[in-house]
Amino acid sequence: AQSVAQPEDQVNVAEGNPLTVKCTYSVSGNPYLFWYVQYPNRGLQFLLKYITGDNLVKGSYGFEAEFNKSQTSFHLKKPSALVSDSALYFCAVAIPVGSQGNLIFGKGTKLSVKP
Amino acid sequence: NAGVTQTPKFQVLKTGQSMTLQCAQDMNHNSMYWYRQDPGMGLRLIYYSASEGTTDKGEVPNGYNVSRLNKREFSLRLESAAPSQTSVYFCASSARVGGYSNQPQHFGDGTRLSIL
Numbered sequence: 001a002q003s004v005a006q007p008e009d010q011v012n013v014a015e016g017n018p019l020t021v022k023c024t025y026s027v028s029g030n031p032y033l034f035w036y037v038q039y040p041n042r043g044l045q046f047l048l049k050y051i052t053g054d055n056l057v058k059g060s061y062g063f064e065a066e067f068n069k070s071q072t073s074f075h076l077k078k079p080s081a082l083v084s085d086s087a088l089y090f091c092a093v094a095i096p097v098g099s100q101g102n103l104i105f106g107k108g109t110k111l112s113v114k115p
Numbered sequence: 116n117a118g119v120t121q122t123p124k125f126q127v128l129k130t131g132q133s134m135t136l137q138c139a140q141d142m143n144h145n146s147m148y149w150y151r152q153d154p155g156m157g158l159r160l161i162y163y164s165a166s167e168g169t170t171d172k173g174e175v176p177n178g179y180n181v182s183r184l185n186k187r188e189f190s191l192r193l194e195s196a197a198p199s200q201t202s203v204y205f206c207a208s209s210a211r212v213g214g215y216s217n218q219p220q221h222f223g224d225g226t227r228l229s230i231l
Contacts, residue, residue, distance in 0.1 A: 009155075032217045043119070043205055043222030044158075051217045090157065094217065102148070102173070103220065107157040 002027045004093050006106035013081045013113050021076040021109045023091030032094035033074040034103065035065055037087045044090060050074060061085070081113045117141055121206050121223035128196045128230045136191040136226050138206030146211040147189035148173075148220065149181060151202040158205065164189055165211060196230045203227050 005024045013019045025031055032051050036044040048059025055067045065076045076089060091106040122137045140147065145166045150158040150173075160173030162181040170181050178200060180192045189208075193200060207220040 034219060036222075041224070043207075043224045044220075046219035046221070049217070049219060102160060102163060105158040107155060 002093075002104065004091055004104050004106040006089075006091055006109045008109050009107075010110045010112065013111070015083050015113055015115050016080050019078050019081040019085070019111065019113070021089050021091075021111060023074045023076065023106060025072050025074065025091075025093045027093055033065075033067060034092040034094070035059065035063070035074075035076050036090045036092065036105075037061075038090065038108075039087050047076070047089075081111075083113050083115055086111055086113045119206055119208055119221050119223035121204075121226050123226060124224070125227045126229070128193075128228065130196060130198060130230060132196050132230075133192065133194050134196065135193075136204055136206075136228075137188070138190065138223060139188045140206075140208040140221070141187065142208060142210075142221060143186070144208035144210050144221070145186065146209045147183065148207040148209075149179075149189070149191045150205045150207065151175065151200075152205060152225070153202050161191065161204075198230050201228060201230045 003026045034049045035047040037047050038044045047063050048057050050057045050067045058064045063078050067074050088108050088110050090108050092103045119140045148163045149161040152158050159175045161179050164170045164183040167186045182190045204226045205222050207222045209220040210218045
């Protein structure tokens, strides 16, 4: 079965420290991978995507993600966390469903950045 | 530029009542989606519309119906609400090219629905 896993329900980081939010996937073929962020009482906001090319993708708000095909991972990273980065983060993969290519989302990781 | 607009933002229903959730996008996107978000379960796709005039079932379609009214609007209807449908509902849209969707989806801020 094709799936996306976010193995950590919560990640706690001190402000100024680097952060990593993990994502692994299991799909056939070459996936399109996405990260979204959700703030309280808001919809999901697009952060970045990997389609093809350079394995290191840069996105909004200083976030980046590294695509690793051999480990089937797409971890989200930021060199220096801010308290305002505290939110819920979702990894998603586009897979073919019939011919429609919809997204499958992970269950989300809550990031908490403490001052 | 409003993006994706959902109405209402909050609603409380009694079991057996019906209601329609409205969604409109102003980005000229051809694809639209309805998801539900439940604690610990991420987002699950209810229905989607790849283009105007087409709708298809997603992962959890039972108890719901949809209408793609035009390119801008995609509504979700609960015919006979059940407590299991208590959730936060999100509408999204994207520009789709080909079979794979490599364009990001844009989300509304959700409808928080409680069914008693």
